[in-house]
Amino acid sequence: MEKPTPIKRHEALKPLSRDHHHGLLLCWKIREGLKRGVSLERIKKYTDFFFTSQLRPHFRFEEAEIFPLLGEDHPMAQRAINEHSRLESLFKEEAGEAGFHSIEKELNRHIRFEERELFRELQETVSEEKLQNITNKEEEIITPDPDDWDDKFWQETSKA
Ligand SMILES: [Fe+2]
Ligand SMILES: [Fe+2]
Incomplete structure (x- = not known):
């Protein structure tokens, strides 16, 4: 299959792409936590924090x-909205290994879909003026640093 040529991310979408990067890191942290045998409760506290402060x-x-x-x-908008509500309910589930795997898999897929398809579509079809307009509104959603979290379980020495 031919790979689509990457297009340069529009300035106005960069803060959202940065959030996406943090989202992919969350997926990685969940995988590391599970691999290292960290308690599900510790992972859950972080996914709760991440969901409330970043993702929502x-x-x-x-x-x-x-x-x-x-x-x-x-x-594409329909698909993204459906995935948001699916993810929201996954984050609200009780701590459990299967649920964490679903979050990790589905959030990853959602972010890649937005980055590769939805943002691309936006950049190709929406006027420059409308894209510029996003920038002003973004200032309203400044969220805390997702690394501002003491229990860095993803760095713990493996018990396995
Ligand atoms: Fe999204
Ligand atoms: Fe997104």
Whole structure:
């Protein structure tokens, strides 16, 4: 299969791409935690913190300011909204290995979809003026640093 040529990320979408990078790191942290035999409760505390402080504001912002630029009934917008609600319910589940694996897998896939397909579509179809407009609104969603967390279980020496 031919790989699509990467296009340069628009300035206005960079803060969201940075959030995506943090999201992929979360997936990595979950995998590391499970691999290292860290207690599920410790992982859960972090995924709760991450969801509330990072992901929820990010989802809300995309739903309010980004997807409408494509049109609410655009299939990519529809898919992204469905995935948000699926992810939200996964994050709300009780701590469990299967649930963490689903979060890790599905969040990864969601972020790659937005980066490779949805953002690409935005950059190709939405006017420069409308894209510029996003920048001003982004200042409203400054979230705490996801690394500002004492229990760095993903660095723990493996018990296995
Ligand atoms: Fe999203
Ligand atoms: Fe996103």
